[in-house]
Amino acid sequence: MDAIGQAFADLERYFFNIEILRDTIPQLLPALLVVFEILFLSLLFSFIGGLTLALTRLVPLRPLRWLVGAYVDFFRALPLLLLLTYIYYGLGLFGSTTGLRFLILDPIPAAILGITITYSAYSAEIFRAGISSVPHGQMEAARSLGMNNYKAMLHVVLPQTMRIVVPPLTNELIAMIKDTALASVITTPELLFRSREIMGLKANPTPLTAAAILYVAFTLPLIRVAARLERRYGKGARPVGM
Amino acid sequence: MDQPLIKLEGVHKRFGDLEVLRGIDLEVRRSEVVVVIGPSGSGKSTMLRCINGLEPIHLGRIFIEGIDITGSKTNINQIRQKVGMVFQQFNLFPHKTALENLTLSPMKVQGKSQSVAEQIGQDLLAKVGLSEKADEYPGTLSGGQQQRVAIARALAMQPDMMLFDEVTSALDPELVADVLNVMKDLAREGMTMVVVTHEMGFAREVGSRLMFMDEGVIVEEGDPRVMIENPSEERTQKFLGMVL
Ligand SMILES: Nc1ncnc2c1ncn2[C@@H]1O[C@H](COP(=O)(O)OP(=O)(O)OP(=O)(O)O)[C@@H](O)[C@H]1O
């Protein structure tokens, strides 16, 4: 009995130390801003990247389609942690020995680049599924009204795709939030990295709990939003006349 | 204007090994209403889709107002503006209101201003009896209403001819008449039309010619009133016996 009581006391002291929590959370707010910065830019770039990749797959040029397919498969398979390491340390080393200094990236841009590369591949699949779920008759109707492929895509197919991809993209954002923590391996001053620094200073792992609280606090509402969106759009924009 | 609006010369179309059109010759003159009938799979839809350039053909030539649309230099998007098409499944744009369905292409393709396009759109919605539905989304309209919007949408491009592919087959029986009436009005106004349908009443009333297709060829054609009573080919006879 005594051993169990001791175990709980230790847990509280090392992981849920209220004083340290109160101390740490304000110190972590700048790191939270870094997370927001990475998220905002990675989300924006991977949206554009994913959409571009998905549209490129529709171009009737076999080699191009194959190339995009290979990109998507490769970066979905490659662990993001390794990609970040290659970008930050690998490219950096290459840059400093060859003198190509633009290859030496700061941690934050390196993190944004890595996350964008990986998540563009994920989004490309989401957009592809979204585009192909718009009934073929929509494209035909648009073409029969004299629209060229580009206009039909822009005014008819893509607007319908957007409704379909909102729930899966929201889920992707949730995964991305957690994946920003991987950037700590390349010394990005984000939540996990900073909390580990503070953990070292305090000789107590409670700062990790502070980080956990912050991650959960701003991911949880998004999870609720995603579930709502899924209920609203999930069945897809009901194809008309089917 | 003696030149036919639509002219097909020995048109062949294959899907893989399946030869769907096997030498179609057809001429449609201004203000003619050609009604096409035939069993499922005989190639009726494919023929319409070829006329509209939605399907490439393997052999033969297709002329729209004298322009060879099978030629590689032809701007098919320009030709399509002259040819309106209405589909069995309506294919309205679900993210646009009825009026927006009508104004989209005139604005984006023909460069009409919003006010001009809306004026044309409102007039056409009135013509198909749906003025009060202008701001409704397709999902809230009945099948018959959707199909009338689809007809109006095609007309909004001010085409010289219209193609109809079994536009009443997906409708509940009580909604068919409204759509057919819109089409009959169009025919009486002198619109050039190719209509795939099994509505023999429509063929009798406004058809200038009836064509029976089977296995990718035109088996028989003639005056609908004569042909329906007195088909000369046995296959036509059998088929008419089934749909009448
Ligand atoms: N995209 C396609 N790919 C392969 N085969 C096709 C395609 N479109 C049509 N076909 C085939 O071509 C043949 C003719 O089809 P089509 O749709 O023109 O017939 P239809 O006369 O319109 O029939 P229905 O009365 O059922 O509409 C059918 O055997 C059909 O399966």
Ligand SMILES: [Mg+2]
């Ligand atoms: Mg058909």
